Amino acid sequence: MRKASGGHTRLLIQLIDFLSIRRRPDREKYLRQFLPLTDVHRQRLKLGDAADGTVRDALCDLSGPELEATLSTKEWEDMQYGYRERVTDTHLDHIEELPQRLPDLFASAACRAEKAGFDGVELHYAHAYTMASFLSATNTRKDGYGGSRENRVRLPLEVYQTVRSATSAQFAVGCRYLSDEIIEAGNRVEDACYFARCFADAGMDFLSHSRGGKFDDAKQPKVGWAAYPYTGRSGYGCMPGYISDAQGPFGRNIEPVSCIRAALREAGLMTPVVMAGGIYSFHQAEACLANENADIVGFARQALADPDWFRKVELGYGGEVMLCRYSNYREGLDQKHKQVTCELWDRQQLDEPGVRKSIDGRRRLLAPDWEPGDGS
Numbered sequence: 001m002r003k004a005s006g007g008h009t010r011l012l013i014q015l016i017d018f019l020s021i022r023r024r025p026d027r028e029k030y031l032r033q034f035l036p037l038t039d040v041h042r043q044r045l046k047l048g049d050a051a052d053g054t055v056r057d058a059l060c061d062l063s064g065p066e067l068e069a070t071l072s073t074k075e076w077e078d079m080q081y082g083y084r085e086r087v088t089d090t091h092l093d094h095i096e097e098l099p100q101r102l103p104d105l106f107a108s109a110a111c112r113a114e115k116a117g118f119d120g121v122e123l124h125y126a127h128a129y130t131m132a133s134f135l136s137a138t139n140t141r142k143d144g145y146g147g148s149r150e151n152r153v154r155l156p157l158e159v160y161q162t163v164r165s166a167t168s169a170q171f172a173v174g175c176r177y178l179s180d181e182i183i184e185a186g187n188r189v190e191d192a193c194y195f196a197r198c199f200a201d202a203g204m205d206f207l208s209h210s211r212g213g214k215f216d217d218a219k220q221p222k223v224g225w226a227a228y229p230y231t232g233r234s235g236y237g238c239m240p241g242y243i244s245d246a247q248g249p250f251g252r253n254i255e256p257v258s259c260i261r262a263a264l265r266e267a268g269l270m271t272p273v274v275m276a277g278g279i280y281s282f283h284q285a286e287a288c289l290a291n292e293n294a295d296i297v298g299f300a301r302q303a304l305a306d307p308d309w310f311r312k313v314e315l316g317y318g319g320e321v322m323l324c325r326y327s328n329y330r331e332g333l334d335q336k337h338k339q340v341t342c343e344l345w346d347r348q349q350l351d352e353p354g355v356r357k358s359i360d361g362r363r364r365l366l367a368p369d370w371e372p373g374d375g376s
């Protein structure tokens with residue numbers, strides 16, 4: 001792609017780390033197989049030295065409220081939502097050791113990316129990923145990597161520094177993080193401004209911004225499904241759909257990102273700022289640049305809805321752009337681990353010779369070709 005564009009287009013890849021998450025278990029299965037029995041269960045059930053089988057039978061016989069009063073908050077949540085690790089689970093060795101292990105893991109991934117020919121990496125410090133959880137206001141680790149903002153940004157900076165020193169000077173290294181976590185007691189734009197100054201001071205090449213997308217307020221999944229961080233209010237903040245308030249799904253990240261950019265410039269830091277979220281039209285994107293809301297504008301769903309958006313706009317065929325419906329049809333596919341396609345084109349011309357289809361053979365994987373004049 002870089003060659004085909006004469007060096008104009010650069011390719012960056014995101015580096016992601018995430019902790020374990022399991023599917024929501026069936027109640028009986030959880031109580032009989034997964035729940036480790038403790039003295040607390042025995043005490044609460046008044047079953048003293050009873051055999052494990054007896055205790056498990058008694059748990060299964062409890063009503064919902066009785067069971068909730070017998071299990072710990074974490075056990076109840078594991079049963080209702082599925083077991084999920086958090087960065088604060090420092091009683092687990094591998095979680096306690098994350099600050100020692102993650103910098104090298106990110107650095108070796110970055111080296112592989114550079115060797116493979118990418119122009120840079122975006123360290124994923126956003127949404128529900130591990131590094132976002134370190135930055136989060138909900139991070140209460142007591143080992144110097146949680147609590148205050150200074151402590152919460154420490155590991156993200158150490159990861160960046162290790163990646164930077166393992167890669168060449170021409171290789172771009174930046175991060176994606178949240179302008180607002182959109183969860184109760186989460187980071188707000190003031191926190192994001194603070195992190196932006198830290199990242200820019202450290203020398204990051206760009207700062208890219210998303211919003212929300214957290215597990216904290218995700219909807220309860222069905223039995224057999226895993227929680228998905230784009231189903232609650234913060235998920236809506238990340239990928240707003242057309243069922244919305246007066247602002248609609250459009251440009252909800254413009255204002256916070258604009259504040260972050262202004263805070264950087266005030267501090268004399270010129271690091272390029274990337275903004276995404278509900279951008280669909282050329283004029284809207286152009287206005288963000290003209291108004292100095294951001295230095296680079298990105299979009300996801302509109303590019304999926306019409307992969308020829310860029311050519312159409314550049315060549316003066318903006319009227320032929322297929323506009324995204326913000327229905328989040330693809331989110332349903334992603335959540336079910338199906339190949340992501342777009343409702344606007346994935347059933348079109350399915351009999352076209354050589355068309356590439358999804359595994360179930362029912363959807364096309366790539367949008368039909370477009371050439372100037374096709375729509376006239």
Ligand SMILES: Cc1cc2nc3c(=O)[nH]c(=O)nc-3n(C[C@H](O)[C@H](O)[C@H](O)COP(=O)(O)O)c2cc1C
Pocket residue numbers: 014126176210211238239240276277278279298299300301302304330340
């Ligand atoms: C199909 C799809 C896949 C996505 N994958 C990622 C991802 O891997 N990393 C990421 O940071 N954001 C991802 N996102 C979120 C987008 O980067 C973006 O923040 C969000 O969709 C809001 O922008 P939009 O309104 O332009 O879609 C994805 C979004 C879509 C639609």
Ligand code: SF4
Pocket residue numbers: 301302304305323324325326327328329330331341342343344
């Ligand atoms: S399926 Fe297509 S039109 Fe619908 S929200 Fe996703 S990208 Fe937009």
